[in-house]
Amino acid sequence: MPDRIQQQIESLRNELERHNRLYYVDAQPEISDLEYDQFLKQLEQLEAEHPEFNSPDSPTHKVGGEPVEGFESVEHRVPMISIDNVYAIEHSDAKKPDVRKFDARIRELLGTQPEYLIEYKIDGVALALIYENGSLTQAVTRGDGRTGDDVTRNARTIGGVPLRLSGDNIPPVVEIRGEAYIANSDFAKIRAAQEAAGEQPFANPRNSTAGGLKTLDPKVCAERKLRFFAHGMGYSNGITAQRHSDFLQLAREFGIPTSPGTATFADIDGVLEHAQSLMEGLHELDFEVDGLVIKVDNLEQQAELGSTNKAPRWVIAYKWERYEATTKVVEITIQVGKTGALTPVANLEPVEIAGTTVSRSSLHNRDEINRLDIRVGDTVVVEKAGKIIPHIVRVEPQFRDGSQQAFDFPDKCPECESAVLQDDGGVYIRCQNPSCPAQLRETLKFFASRSAMDIEGLGIKQIESMVEKKLLASLPDVYRLHERREALLTEKRTNEKSVDKLLESIEKSKTQPLWRLLIGLNVRHVGNRTSQILAAKFGTIDEILKKTEEELAAVDDIGPIIAASIFSFFSSDIGRGTLEEFRELGLNMGEPVPEEDENVVKRLDGKTLVVTGTLTRFTRTEIKELIQQHGGRASSSVSKKTHFLVAGEAAGSKLDKAQELGVKVLSEDELSDMLESDEETEPANGQLF
Numbered sequence: 001m002p003d004r005i006q007q008q009i010e011s012l013r014n015e016l017e018r019h020n021r022l023y024y025v026d027a028q029p030e031i032s033d034l035e036y037d038q039f040l041k042q043l044e045q046l047e048a049e050h051p052e053f054n055s056p057d058s059p060t061h062k063v064g065g066e067p068v069e070g071f072e073s074v075e076h077r078v079p080m081i082s083i084d085n086v087y088a089i090e091h092s093d094a095k096k097p098d099v100r101k102f103d104a105r106i107r108e109l110l111g112t113q114p115e116y117l118i119e120y121k122i123d124g125v126a127l128a129l130i131y132e133n134g135s136l137t138q139a140v141t142r143g144d145g146r147t148g149d150d151v152t153r154n155a156r157t158i159g160g161v162p163l164r165l166s167g168d169n170i171p172p173v174v175e176i177r178g179e180a181y182i183a184n185s186d187f188a189k190i191r192a193a194q195e196a197a198g199e200q201p202f203a204n205p206r207n208s209t210a211g212g213l214k215t216l217d218p219k220v221c222a223e224r225k226l227r228f229f230a231h232g233m234g235y236s237n238g239i240t241a242q243r244h245s246d247f248l249q250l251a252r253e254f255g256i257p258t259s260p261g262t263a264t265f266a267d268i269d270g271v272l273e274h275a276q277s278l279m280e281g282l283h284e285l286d287f288e289v290d291g292l293v294i295k296v297d298n299l300e301q302q303a304e305l306g307s308t309n310k311a312p313r314w315v316i317a318y319k320w321e322r323y324e325a326t327t328k329v330v331e332i333t334i335q336v337g338k339t340g341a342l343t344p345v346a347n348l349e350p351v352e353i354a355g356t357t358v359s360r361s362s363l364h365n366r367d368e369i370n371r372l373d374i375r376v377g378d379t380v381v382v383e384k385a386g387k388i389i390p391h392i393v394r395v396e397p398q399f400r401d402g403s404q405q406a407f408d409f410p411d412k413c414p415e416c417e418s419a420v421l422q423d424d425g426g427v428y429i430r431c432q433n434p435s436c437p438a439q440l441r442e443t444l445k446f447f448a449s450r451s452a453m454d455i456e457g458l459g460i461k462q463i464e465s466m467v468e469k470k471l472l473a474s475l476p477d478v479y480r481l482h483e484r485r486e487a488l489l490t491e492k493r494t495n496e497k498s499v500d501k502l503l504e505s506i507e508k509s510k511t512q513p514l515w516r517l518l519i520g521l522n523v524r525h526v527g528n529r530t531s532q533i534l535a536a537k538f539g540t541i542d543e544i545l546k547k548t549e550e551e552l553a554a555v556d557d558i559g560p561i562i563a564a565s566i567f568s569f570f571s572s573d574i575g576r577g578t579l580e581e582f583r584e585l586g587l588n589m590g591e592p593v594p595e596e597d598e599n600v601v602k603r604l605d606g607k608t609l610v611v612t613g614t615l616t617r618f619t620r621t622e623i624k625e626l627i628q629q630h631g632g633r634a635s636s637s638v639s640k641k642t643h644f645l646v647a648g649e650a651a652g653s654k655l656d657k658a659q660e661l662g663v664k665v666l667s668e669d670e671l672s673d674m675l676e677s678d679e680e681t682e683p684a685n686g687q688l689f
Contacts, residue, residue, distance in 0.1 A: 129161060175234030344363040
């Protein structure tokens with residue numbers, strides 16, 4: 001009997017830890033909160049009935065224990081100093097810091113171009129988690145950077161903080177640093193519960209997080225549903241990572257979540273391009289962000305750069321000033337986008353924020369309306385962070401007087417009254433009519449934009465007028481406008497010169513490369529990169545039309561979701577009809593991919609390679625291009641499917657993993673010799689572990 005009970009307890013603990021990882025680390029939950037709570041209660045009951053099987057690492061200890069008397073002061077083994085901030089990518093004043101100056105200084109100090117890592121700067125509370133032999137032994141706040149408060153009892157209640165690290169290669173000691181925070185969705189529920197109880201609601205998530213960590217009652221901390229993202233490492237013993245990105249991967253393997261959107265780039269231009277996409281996606285995040293952090297990725301280079309008395313030299317925070325104002329929601333309307341998505345927009349009483357007048361704010365989707373519990377007539381706080389589009393932060397329910405009205409999301413398209421349907425597993429609700437006038441206007445606008453076919457003179461005002469007068473009813477109609485020149489000349493404020501200039505630009509766009517046409521087709525999930533991959537792989541529209549969904553999914557960086565979307569469009573009557581019309585109208589439908597020289601041996605055909613360490617012969621970009629030219633695939637992580645690991649100097653955890661899995665390890669020279677050899681054999685000198 002005891003053995004059976006112990007096995008049942010261990011099974012429940014393992015299952016709960018698995019679901020914790022799925023929820024906090026992988027963001028792929030398999031069960032509901034209710035089902036999780038039922039498992040937890042079952043485990044609590046078994047542990048209460050059989051205390052001999054109690055363990056400090058049990059998930060039941062995350063719900064909070066008895067109140068503590070106070071917090072002990074703890075000295076950090078490695079100081080938790082702050083990082084410097086900049087507020088511009090490039091500043092006209094040579095004396096004022098910015099991201100470009102940071103990069104120039106780093107390159108000057110190192111004498112080389114480093115790789116950078118970029119991640120969100122979470123607006124939370126800094127926290128250091130110390131694990132010894134895999135068990136959480138201490139959690140310490142930043143404090144003054146030299147000493148902080150021991151908040152271990154409270155930290156044990158934080159979601160995403162495992163009481164014991166998972167994985168096989170657990171170090172003797174590791175201090176994982178990051179941010180404790182409260183998710184926006186949880187914060188909204190907490191405020192709603194406070195209001196229902198007649199209590200003063202919390203002001204913002206960050207202050208509530210700080211208060212939760214410093215409460216003397218761990219159960220109170222548990223009620224605030226704190227979470228954690230890892231972003232760095234303090235003192236450690238047994239960590240072999242050579243790059244910060246490698247350490248973050250280790251943290252995820254340990255079962256600790258890291259910030260989404262983190263990526264590495266070979267230079268600052270790649271960083272800044274990714275930074276723009278991160279900023280544009282801020283509204284999709286369920287946590288508060290007050291900037292982006294840019295770090296030198298190589299840990300040896302970090303050590304070489306060192307720190308000043310105030311901050312490390314190898315990292316910078318690109319922050320934006322936050323400006324807030326209070327106003328009222330006058331009306332909520334619906335916009336229909338180019339993919340048919342119905343986007344709610346709050347029309348506001350005009351208010352000035354950071355020198356600009358704000359009168360509208362997107363509410364993104366129905367879930368966002370529900371999360372904010374926003375109603376017509378509500379008093380709301382609107383935030384404008386730097387140059388980011390203003391967004392509504394929260395509702396001020398204390399100003400409600402009963403006149404506010406809930407918004408009923410439409411069950412039909414407001415433009416064409418067709419049926420609407422929510423994405424399977426998604427949040428967006430879309431009009432199902434491909435001929436919807438609103439979709440047509442937005443699709444034409446996108447098709448003519450610089451990022452697609454780049455048709456100068458075909459702006460939104462011209463498009464709206466032409467759609468209204470039925471001069472444009474489809475994308476191919478753009479190339480029939482020369483037949484309707486006289487009708488165009490009757491447009492208000494339209495002269496012969498501007499019409500001819502537009503028609504000339506339309507004619508010129510027929511020669512745009514295939515990847516631009518693929519972008520302009522407005523296929524869901526197909527953007528700039530995917531379009532270029534398709535054009536490079538298949539060459540022509542006809543070749544793409546021949547491919548099955550499975551063949552498309554097999555293309556590197558395409559995958560099943562994108563493949564399904566491409567196949568759906570290219571096999572639909574509308575998709576095929578549009579493409580056939582484009583062909584008849586003389587658009588460039590691509591060029592066949594040149595046949596490969598049969599005498600050229602593709603040494604890496606079908607092989608997956610991973611590159612790690614500091615390279616001396618190639619840059620990262622050059623070696624990845626070399627791999628691809630010879631038919632190989634450059635991957636970022638080592639697995640059983642990896643054929644070769646190309647290891648430079650100071651190769652770290654990826655080399656260890658390659659050795660463990662028996663992956664063949666090559667130097668840069670050995671890779672070059674293999675590619676230049678006339679023999680069809682693999683290199684004899686590659687180390688096989």
